[in-house]
Amino acid sequence: MDIQTETLAEEELAAITGYLLPSKQIHWLSINGWQYVLTRSRRPIVGRVYARLKLAGVKPSATNAVAETWTLDLSRVG
Template identity: 45%
Template structure:
């Protein structure tokens, strides 16, 4: 299963650099938003990268199931 954040290998493949400083520079020069980990690794979201690369997300319309019919109704005729 893919994680929500690009792996180090994927980020190196995307930017062409293994060094984190060069990766950050590449991302900044191209206007990519990213967050840095405590170790200084740039973290790029997978869905964000797909959008920046021009891939579209296929959205399937989902209709909610019909509401269930109640099995009983309370008798409130004797409530004052």
């Protein structure tokens, strides 16, 4: 079983952007409004939760990027 990290692997980023070259990936991420950070070697790093939200069509924010707490609501139970 593969263990997923908090950031996308190079192969995953290439699959999303369609590019293998980091410079092309950076261009694609910028054009499409994705947030990323660059490593010292100028490779883009994208967070896994952020990418999942973007791919699902949800605008990532600080509130939806963390697990929501919930409580049991029995007010409608008759």
